[in-house]
Amino acid sequence: MxxxxxxxxxxxxxxxxxxxxxxxxxxxxxxxxxxxxxxxxxxxxxxxxxxxxxxxxxxxxxxxxxxxxxxxxxxxxxxxxxxxxxxxxxxxxxxxxxxxxxxxxxxxxxxxDGPPQTNEAGRSAALMTGLIQVAHRHGPKLELLEIGSSAGLNLLIDRFHFDLGGVAVGPANSSITIKPEWRGAPPPDVPIEIESVRGVEIHPIDVSDPAAADRLRAYVWADNPDRLDRLSRAIAMIAEKPVNLTQGDAADWVEARLAEAQPPGVARVLMHSVVWQYLGEERQARIEAAMAVAAEQATAERPLAWVRMEPNRVAAKQQVWIQSWPDHGDPIILADVQAHGAWIEPV
Structure with a gap:
């Protein structure tokens, strides 16, 4: 060919x-x-x-x-x-x-010149599906680290309200409720307390810039006007209170964050959605190595987890994966999900 x-x-x-x-x-x-x-x-x-x-x-x-x-x-x-x-x-x-x-x-x-930065807020529902399992395994307090944060919309995950198969998570008075079609048994109904949310992006999008916000809107498919409305609401949330988004290399940032002191009783979680393929083999290997080192140091008092929503191109769908330490180091698939979070099907 x-x-x-x-x-x-x-x-x-x-x-x-x-x-x-x-x-x-x-x-x-x-x-x-x-x-x-x-x-x-x-x-x-x-x-x-x-x-x-x-x-x-x-x-x-x-x-x-x-x-x-x-x-x-x-x-x-x-x-x-x-x-x-x-x-x-x-x-x-x-x-x-x-x-x-x-x-x-x-x-x-x-x-x-560059890959799309869709940064779909609906994907937070897939990530939250994984975070619920982390809280179920290791307790409610979570410290979230996101790579490939784009404009930081998923860094609003602690400000969104979710309805996941009837399980409510997040502030009830949020201006955004994310309620995907849930296909299966509901997730565990456990408390979640997100202590902090930080992210990194090699080329962050500043949604306070109208041109940048319009660029994000362009990446939303015309078939999904509801996504455009949610994007505008998320941009307004960031205008009201900015997210903690750093410009930098994902591998450098993960290595530095994992080296930081971890408070007791708080699970440290690396999370990402539809970004892994863009990192390249060298960055992927460095992040995997840094997580392996941190996993060896994880304890019941200071757990570590990895939650990711990434594509399975053979099956033409996205999947939510989770692994955590100690005791749950083997990665497992939690759910199949629609690429923009419209539905979630536990496996």
Missing amino acids: SSEENNRGAFLIQEHFCTVMGAPITARLCAALSLSLNRDTRTGRRVLDWPGEPTTDALPLRLVGGLHALDLSGQAPGLSDVFAGKVTDSDAVQQVLRDTFLAHDDALLPWL
């Missing part, structure tokens, strides 16, 4: 993921992109000649984000008809895309 064929194929892979996740508009767009991309623009040439692994690099979602930004700006009415689901014929969608690339090449090209 040639590089160009591989890069086109990445859009068909993304189409499959979008179809599985109930996002027909975005799926249709990805399918049309696989056919309509050409070398008439710099954006098209860069996509077709992409040197890396396009699916791992989230190449389709980079481009879809740029197109959605154009849609939200109102600068491309024909494209907006596609995003609104008014234009569905494959040939017609392809023609709209070709016209859009020619008219907006300069605007689209920079969207290929």
Whole structure:
């Protein structure tokens, strides 16, 4: 398979993921992109000649984000008809895309420079599913460390209210209630006291900047207007009280945080969602090594846990994993989850 064929194929892979996740508009767009991309623009040439692994690099979602930004700006009415689901014929969608690339090449090209930072607040429900198990194993007090925090929306996890299969967690008066479809037995109904929440991001998004906030909105799929509303509410939460988000390298930060003194009676938890693939093998290995060292030092009084929501691309779904120390060091899958947290199915 040639590089160009591989890069086109990445859009068909993304189409499959979008179809599985109930996002027909975005799926249709990805399918049309696989056919309509050409070398008439710099954006098209860069996509077709992409040197890396396009699916791992989230190449389709980079481009879809740029197109959605154009849609939200109102600068491309024909494209907006596609995003609104008014234009569905494959040939017609392809023609709209070709016209859009020619008219907006300069605007689209920079969207290929970095991976999407969706930072979906709904994923907090998947992470909370893991945190409930940590509290069930090791007690209610938790210290949370998140890598790949993007704009810090999941660092609001202590301010969200959750309804997880009828189990309530978090402040009842929160302006955001996250209630995914729960498919199975409810999680343990145990107390949780989040003592602190800190995060790190190599390129943090400052949502107090309107342009940055608009960029986040562009990465929300047009199929999910409820996610756009929740994003706006989360941005307002951060404006009211900023989150503890540091700019830095994930591996450096994890090593430094794990080396800090840990208060007794508090479980230290490393958590992340849909970020592991972007770290690269060297950072992954360093984080795994740092966690292994910290795990050897974990005690009943100072437990350690790792909660993560990451993709299983073979199964075309996300999964929540947990492991904790002492005594629970083998990683287990807690649940399958929809990529944006719309449903959670315990396993």
